[in-house]
Amino acid sequence: MNKKRLFVAVIAAIGIMFATQSIFAGGSSEKSTTSKPASSSSKAPAGGSLTFWNMPFVTQEVSPSYVKNWEGNVKKALSNYRVSNFFGPGGYAQLRQKFLIQAQTGTPDVIEGLLEDVPVYAQKGNIESLNAYFDSWSEKGQFEESTLAPLTINGKLYGIPYNTNARGLIYRTDVLAKYNLSVPKTWNDLINVARTITKNSKKKMWGLFLCTKVGDPRAAQEFISWYYQVSGGKKLFTVNGSDVTFNGTVDQFEKILSLYKEVFSGSDSAIDPAERGNGWPSEDPGYVSGKWAMAPMGPWLWGRRKGNTAAAQILDKSKVAPLPMPVGSAGHYTYLEVKPIMMNAHSKDKAGAWKLIQFITSAKEMAGWDASSGGIPARKDALNSPEFQGPLGSWIKMFADLIPGGIAQAPVNWGPVADAELRAVNYVIYGQKSPKDAAQWLYDTINDIVTSGKIL
Template sequence: MKKVLKLLILLTAVLALFACSKKEAASSNEIVQWSQFLDPTIPLYKLKKPVYDEYLKNNPMPMPFAQDTGPALYRERAQRYLLQGKSGYPDFLEGTLEQVYSYIAAGMAAPIEDLFNNDPDKDIFAKSLVDAFTIDGHMYAFPNVANVRLLIYRKDLLEKYNLQVPATWADLVNVAKTIKEKEGINGFMFTTQTKEVRAFQEFMSFYYTLADKIYEVKDGKATYVADKANFAKVLQLYKDLFAVAIDPNSKGQDWKAVDYGITGGQVAMVTDGPWIWEHMTEDPARGTIISNLGVAPIPVPVAGQPSGTYMEVKGYVINPYSAEEKRQNVYNAVKMFVDKPFIELEVKYSSAPSIRSDIKSETEFGQAFSDNLDTGKVLEFINWDIPQNYIIDAIQSVIYERATPEEAANTLDKQLKDYEAQAVVQQEN
């Protein structure tokens, strides 16, 4: 029986290898991109597709795109890329800043500064975003999305109960508590599911109102510089909100509880990004609620303290194992994805801050994110896969009452300090 099982496993591996080689062969004269640009499951697809078709009519690409757009989830996309990318498949993919760091560490991100510096449009793109992907003089990704996390709130509910937009953490707890008591909905919502990247990002949004970084990275070495007292303060905020403003059954929820909660009327306030506006195209019934949403800076611990928040940057990474003769065509394909017609669509329908200086937001909602872009803080150049799991574990320990905020902060402090030696991204040659 064991021999049969081994043979089946071997046969499966061979078939998978054969399928992969067939897929590579099929892609030799086409460009394979893994992103949400033409993913038919996302709301903007119906709006993008006609613009994309018209664009290609006027600007024909030397090589066509393959049908495969890769896994929909960022983490699964990253895992698959790191597993199979050395086969040269896909040619390029979209990733978050943290994932790009991992790709650089694995030698899976091609430097593109030579192509970019010779690009006549290079000065159109926000310098801060280009800098985010430039490490030791090498540019490893072409920025396509930037946003910051801000407080999104139901203007109608605050007006109904004569409540002010929360400016401090105490305000946030009190306003969220009032709305939960009077409306019977969650006054606030966090993402708290295990291994959910959004949970880490939300935590960092509040942490950045207290400190600029967790590690100091210099000369190829990471030094742990965080104060565990700041971790305890953020974790206390989680405890306070879950105690009075969030239904206990909402523990361990994923990003959908945040996004669809605020746009569906089950949640009054969240820390979220500009993509919330995109739900208007996904479900017109949510339009009334979405058009009544306000945007404000992340509340701060103490009145008058400067606000900071997590900045999310996404970019397109070119696979260094993609065929050399395709490289210019692949770069041109990436450039097409961030050309004016498509960024205009993104800005108009998702209200994302524009990465291009020649495009401005058309909505008050979107402009609020553009106005607060300079409060965003970019993560340090380290491998965040393990630290983000430590942080999510600390959140869960507090909300499930396995530890006090101080106890969870002590554990987190030790874990992140111990990780210091392996934190820096070591690049493969």
């Protein structure tokens, strides 16, 4: 009898375990949400259902009205499919974490991300090589080669680009004219011009802003822009198959860290010392509210005009120049951002997922998305579309002109490297280490990251 009872208890336990696992496994609570959009009927169309996770639709980097319009368009374009109106968990960090864990469930079918995500997903085997799909696409000639190359690892194309930009120095023309200053071309110019603005405005406006928060993606992108300038456009890492070579030197890091030290130094410092350790959530609103006169920037700032007259007036008085260079630098190098649309290698409907990618990266949709978020389209026909004429076109052109100097990141796991770079910056700006000591620490730390296999 006891055995019988035990048997019944075990069967019940197994039953409950299976039941609970089917509820919770692999984030399928989201899957159930994603597969049943509120507006759709309960009967699935013949082609089945597809999910597309991305950050801008969730965080409203693009407007809710644009998203609504997109939902209508995709319904028409992929009439055989039901595309979920759940666009994922939000920010890129959350997207990355969820996708790394649950991609094997097949959800989402398509994912948007950062360039830095591509090598991480590819190494994990979570994204599909798109060469075969892309090569047979009649529209492939419309894509700029410079945006495809960064998404290609060891000959495999892992994403279709929908957005690109290069970082430049945004500056207030009216402020520079008021104090009779020229657009800074060198790092010394940058420090002097910024300090003059701080001093002459009696600290009502600070000359410059740089992101310095550890963990802030913009801060890491700004750091690497300075690195490309001291390295003459050479990448920090060279990847050859599974071999990674670290190209940085202590001298290069010391130069960059000295720049960070200088911009926070002096009684009329270039950057408000109170902004040490701050990141992009302050950089953008601070510029369009007149708190600082210059900042490294991309085209997304255009989005700040919406419903903000003061911001629009400031942006009308702003121009973009190449980032200042250290003395002796060979060219205007800067961080090149390319944002990809990727296919889940575990998608249960890869043909459908590819159709969805084609829709997202079609000329019309790419133009609409990038015009709404202030990105530069990765397609020639999208860039020539009506959306990019007029004031937005002029704005975008200032950044598009910087793309030839843009350097795409090497395909490695940038997380620990970016973390180390910004910790070194923090050591310097908080006076914990000299630029030389911090540079040595950074060099040793990155070497350790490479040798311990955390990078690839």
